[in-house]
Amino acid sequence: MTGLLRVLVIDDKPDLRVLAARALQKYSLRVDHQENAIAFEVEPNEHRLDCLSDRLRNQKPDIVILGESVSAQSFFGNFSQAVCGCSDFAVLAIRSDRQQAACFFSPNSCYFDYLISPISKDELCFAVAKAAEGLIRQRSAQDSTSQTLSLLAIAAHELKAPAASIEGHLQIVLDQSAGENKEFYRHLLERCLVRSQAMRHLLNDLLDLQTIKSGKKKREILSVDLVESARNAIETLRSQARDKNVSVALHSPEKLTLQATRLEIDIIFNNLLSNAIKYNIENGKVDLTLEDRPQDVVIRVEDTGIGISQQDQSQLFREFTRIKTEKTQDISGTGLGLCIVKNIIELYQGTIDVRSTVNQGTTFTVRLPHV
Amino acid sequence: MAKKILLVDDDMDFVMPNRVLLEQAGYTVSTASSQKEASAMIAKEMPDLAIIDIMLESADSGFTLAYHIKKAKPDVPIVLVTSVTHDYGLDFDVETDEERRWVKGDMLIDKPIRFEQLLDDIKRLLKE
Known part of the structure; x- marks a missing residue:
């Protein structure tokens, strides 16, 4: 307006x-x-x-x-x-x-x-x-109303695809369509589990997004140590990084505090780091740098991954954006992570920007002002 | 000789079980996860029947692929599958001649698909 x-x-x-x-x-x-x-x-x-x-x-x-x-x-x-x-x-x-x-x-x-x-x-x-x-x-x-409706329509579609897969798999198992092939049925049931977990993640992300956008949840602003938050996120994602043989290095002062809500800072680190690992190459590298400046705090997440084309970069922070290429088709995600991160950063009057070169890597830079 | 079916979908949870079950039913199945990959495959060898998801790299890749197959070989039956249809305001079908002028498919099936039903339809379209 x-x-x-x-x-x-x-x-x-x-x-x-x-x-x-x-x-x-x-x-x-x-x-x-x-x-x-x-x-x-x-x-x-x-x-x-x-x-x-x-x-x-x-x-x-x-x-x-x-x-x-x-x-x-x-x-x-x-x-x-x-x-x-x-x-x-x-x-x-x-x-x-x-x-x-x-x-x-x-x-x-x-x-x-x-x-x-x-x-x-x-x-x-x-x-x-x-x-x-x-x-x-x-x-x-x-x-x-129109934002809520369009979010609802896309969310319904995103949930319909895994629901259809689960239903299809269970039907095959129930009909015993593959005869005595027990190994095949077991594999289908494992896929049901994977897809239902993805649905749960999507629902969690939707609830997070709804809470942030509504501005209704009471935010408890405390002195948060970003270094501790960053270390926790690295620890949480350690097995994901190990599976891909990606090394994660933290470059930061001993302590760096910001007046913030702990959960929101955790969401920022978890999302940016998780993406940097997921969209990395085998044996790749992630550098997480924290910098304290007089006006603001800078969080930089740099990876050696598959990169994002200029055209896709413009879509990156929208709801349900998933970059579809041959290299990303097997990577799971809800398409809400970066949208949630951007919404949180806006609560702090901060900024996020991205620089990326296809097949070389991506750097996300977040600036959160000191209050 | 076993009939050849091309199965095109970027959802491995659709491709994987249907491939196994169609092979078990006696068909030779090749799979592709994109319009681009499928186009390269049909340039080398045309299948006897194609099952194509509508949304691949873009929202209408499946339509484009179906069009190219029908243009090269009009008698190849095409089964279009999708989880996005009338509920989302996409109003199309392949029931009438008029609709088939625009949408190059012989059947349109909403996901989830019951394999026994799909198999019956494939047999009917292949006149088996």
């Missing part, structure tokens, strides 16, 4: 536009959960109803004020045409009496209110403020 809302006045006479411009010129509004105060910009040119469709499409106003000369009938006709694909604005209609105002319709997707003329500057400001609040509420509800 920008801090500036565009107001379009539609009337045959200039009076209403002049009034709105004067009233809203220095008017600003504080709205809950918005960082910046909202200011208003009144579109200075004259607008008539007959060019409403084009105006709404081209100028994308946030609030439309309709003068008395615009009748409900004419507005209705133009509005239903104009509203296609651009209903994301609020409407304020100036009417001469209540009955006339009631003739107006209020499309569900649009915030609507009316004022009885004659109107003062203060009345107009008050009505515009109400409209702005209604619009912001409506937009943020739409944003969070």
Whole structure:
């Protein structure tokens, strides 16, 4: 949401536009959960109803004020045409009496209110403020609903694939489709276990992401030793590194503290290190460097792995991003790890960036400011 | 002589058991995990039937592969398999001639697939 809302006045006479411009010129509004105060910009040119469709499409106003000369009938006709694909604005209609105002319709997707003329500057400001609040509420509800729905749809698909595999394997075992081949059945049951574990990891990651994004969980900020956290993560991933013969080296001062939540720091280290091992080559190397600077703490994870192409780098921090190449097809993952890491880092007003060369390796650099 | 089936999917949990069971049923099975790999295989030898997952390297790789097979040899039956269909707004099928003009497949099956059912369909398509 920008801090500036565009107001379009539609009337045959200039009076209403002049009034709105004067009233809203220095008017600003504080709205809950918005960082910046909202200011208003009144579109200075004259607008008539007959060019409403084009105006709404081209100028994308946030609030439309309709003068008395615009009748409900004419507005209705133009509005239903104009509203296609651009209903994301609020409407304020100036009417001469209540009955006339009631003739107006209020499309569900649009915030609507009316004022009885004659109107003062203060009345107009008050009505515009109400409209702005209604619009912001409506937009943020739409944003969070559509984000939740799309996350849910992708999550459902990601869970459907392993669920289908498990179901298929169990059906084969139940039908005894392979005759007496006990070894084969055993292998299928082992695969069921692997796929159900992957589903559990995905569910855990989804819950983590949901908790971070909702901002509802109480965060306990303490003095956390990043060196200790890094050592724990290396220890946790030791067997994974051993399987691939990847060596992990830590370069850090003896102690490095940051005001943070322990669990969040652990998630950052675990995800970055786990990726650096998973996407490494056999006998590869991972260097984890921690650096304390006056303004911030730098965490650098450098690997000698398969690397990420320039095109794939731009997708890296999105939900359910898994880079599909011949080299990654046997590597398991939920596609949520880096997205979770990025969301956590944003809680600290920190940054994460990636540099990578295909077949040479990748470096992730995290900067977390000292409070 | 055993009929040749090409099985294309990037999910090893689909490829592995179906390969074993189809071989057990008397077919010669070759497998590929991508459109690219499968294209190289069909350039050398065309199968008698292909089972192709729709989403491979990209969301529609399976359609492209099916198109190339049908273009080179229209009488090769193609079974398209997927776990992403109507539930996700992807509205396609191979039931009518009109649909088959766009989607080059003889059958479309939703995963999970029951092997006995798949085997019956393969036999029917191969006129066995």
